[in-house]
Amino acid sequence: MPELPEVESIRRTLEPLVRGRRFAAVRVLSPHCLGAPPAPEAFAAALAGRRVAGLRRRGKYLLFDLEGDGLLAVHLRMTGQLYFVPEGTPAGGDSHLHAVLALEGGGELRFRDVRKFGRLWAVAGEEELPPGYRDLGPDPLAEGFTAESLRRALVGRRAVKAVLTDQAVLSGVGNIYADEALFLAGIHPARPAASLDDREVARLWDALRQVLEEAVAAGGTTFSDYRDGLGQPGGYAPALRVYRREGQPCPRCGTLIVKARVSGRSARFCPRCQR
DNA sequence: AGATGATCCTGTATGC
């Protein structure tokens, strides 16, 4: 599930391949994957011939800035993939391939998504992206995001994990890295957000930065679907401490990791280290 | 306000 480190890894691998290059022909195989309204002709027309000025990430969104104005935004949701292939790479009747964006000078970007939750938008400006984009909270790896910023965000009785994964509070954290950060900080995922004291908030801030930076350095986490901008899997899965490790010993105390539902989604944690 | 559940999808794993 692409979260901040996965989307950032795609950005880093893709940027040198697309910056300064123009989109050529755009083929939409599944109009369903376009942000409303799903108009393949308008989508293709908005991109064809346009030069990519740069590639940014905001939360879990990838943003291709076009020269002049306009942008291509991509959200991969659960199983989406966006990767470059050189000229002449066969697609091989892949039923999960939904859009192909050729680049002038050779090669193409392919958008592939088994579950078809991912979305592509070609818009004139960020204000045309959906409310979920416009309401994004701060990036936890940004310079200005301090422990004090986190403390101000952790209000109310909601489970701390639900707050961490709320994109309007923090942008980019999903299930994997929320579980990992809460483990490193020794905090139970169901704790009401406002119940954390200053020491716990400081530990959680450190833990978030650590786990996100480590995961970016490793190229993200691949279980099955995630691939970077070159189609390569990430290397962080073996380093995960609790995520998808229920039944295995806690790396700190040896107690078996458990899985429970917190705010409607599964959470993995050590019942002894996380209180 | 916040929890809960359904929805969008399909591949994989499990149970009978």
Added chain:
DNA sequence: TGCATACAGGATCATC
């Protein structure tokens, strides 16, 4: 082996 069912969990929306 076949078939039904649960699960994965990002975002949005309806309901309580």
